Amino acid sequence: MINNYVFSSESVGEGHPDKVADYISDTILDACLEQDKFSRVACETMVKSNHVVIAGEITTKAKLDYEKLVRKAINDIGYLNDDDVFHAEKIFLTNLLTKQSPDIAQGVDARKAKGKKTSEQGAGDQGIMFGYATNETPEFMPAAIMFAHRILTELAKQRKSGKGPKWLRPDCKSQVAVAYENGKPAYIENVVVSTQHAANVDHATIEKYIVEKVIKKVLPKKLITKKTQFLVNPTGNFVVGGPQGDSGLTGRKIIVDSYGGYGRHGGGAFSGKDPSKVDRSAAYMCRWVAKNIVAAGLADKCEIQVAYAIGYPQPLSIAIDTFGTGKVDEATIEKAVRKVFSFKPADIISQLKLLQPIYKKTTNYGHFTKADLPWEDTSKAAELRKAAGLK
Numbered sequence: 001m002i003n004n005y006v007f008s009s010e011s012v013g014e015g016h017p018d019k020v021a022d023y024i025s026d027t028i029l030d031a032c033l034e035q036d037k038f039s040r041v042a043c044e045t046m047v048k049s050n051h052v053v054i055a056g057e058i059t060t061k062a063k064l065d066y067e068k069l070v071r072k073a074i075n076d077i078g079y080l081n082d083d084d085v086f087h088a089e090k091i092f093l094t095n096l097l098t099k100q101s102p103d104i105a106q107g108v109d110a111r112k113a114k115g116k117k118t119s120e121q122g123a124g125d126q127g128i129m130f131g132y133a134t135n136e137t138p139e140f141m142p143a144a145i146m147f148a149h150r151i152l153t154e155l156a157k158q159r160k161s162g163k164g165p166k167w168l169r170p171d172c173k174s175q176v177a178v179a180y181e182n183g184k185p186a187y188i189e190n191v192v193v194s195t196q197h198a199a200n201v202d203h204a205t206i207e208k209y210i211v212e213k214v215i216k217k218v219l220p221k222k223l224i225t226k227k228t229q230f231l232v233n234p235t236g237n238f239v240v241g242g243p244q245g246d247s248g249l250t251g252r253k254i255i256v257d258s259y260g261g262y263g264r265h266g267g268g269a270f271s272g273k274d275p276s277k278v279d280r281s282a283a284y285m286c287r288w289v290a291k292n293i294v295a296a297g298l299a300d301k302c303e304i305q306v307a308y309a310i311g312y313p314q315p316l317s318i319a320i321d322t323f324g325t326g327k328v329d330e331a332t333i334e335k336a337v338r339k340v341f342s343f344k345p346a347d348i349i350s351q352l353k354l355l356q357p358i359y360k361k362t363t364n365y366g367h368f369t370k371a372d373l374p375w376e377d378t379s380k381a382a383e384l385r386k387a388a389g390l391k
Helices: 017-035 066-077 102-108 143-161 203-218 278-295 330-340 345-351 381-387
Strands: 005-012 040-048 051-059 092-098 127-134 168-181 184-197 229-232 301-308 317-321
Touching (some): 005 143, 017 051, 017 066, 127 278, 143 168, 143 203, 278 301, 278 381
Antiparallel strands (some): 005 168
């Protein structure tokens, strides 16, 4: 095992084109669930220049004004400046949404259907999902991605509160490289921040503000050294941004949404999908289980994988890896996990209360970083310890 290395992760702000698309999709999902908690939603969004396209499959009893929802989402993000080409009040919307295929519904819904072996709710698709947790930060997240999120969360807070400079704009990205020694974060090697800005501000002003008022405010002082390198708007100019500068698509920032590359990913995106889609719900479940394993002291870090077949309620496999940090063997941990948790899609939805309109709050700065989300709860830790034979 390599114990001394440098690992980098990036985050993107809510004004990034891909995140704009994610937020619109999750806004529509929440609106469906507010009126009909059994809505089936798979909503994709594309944004470019002053145009928004929504597509996918939705079956719901909800009565929605999609244009109003889209404009409100863009307003929430902050595209309201007079010089914005992509502007909440100026976009054009194309709606290509249809109803969910009955072929999918018959395999997923909790009822008997031709060729279906059980009346239980089945997985909404086949696939593999991963969850990860580590005790190297208070959030049980890898340091690099957590630090990258903190920078952009602070930047958005300052921009939206009105306390930040007027030249700040919604599109931004961050990247943090953490140096590890003996497997633990030792110092920050470098920090990269690119933020969109108004045309009437010089680079030196932007650089000083970002370093002093944002980066140094939120990153651990003990990890910033004289050697730490700060790179702010490395191209020198970032006036044209958001969907004006680049197209955005739902589900294109899956590594930002999860663990920043520290921990594997099954490939399925989260945003715009109701919890019958195990791409989302089972990934949340895996995070919940992994976090409780680490919180229970059964391992310093843990990754869990599950696999599903569409229409089938039981996971096809469960695998646990503690990377040599387990306090008990992995077979014991797996046995304890199976005793404490159920990975059936219907049980995941019930355990994590996933039929609520909670998804807009997951869209930005990571789906696994906010303490008030159900899958971040660690109340199962004591039960896991007991099931694993520890006091």
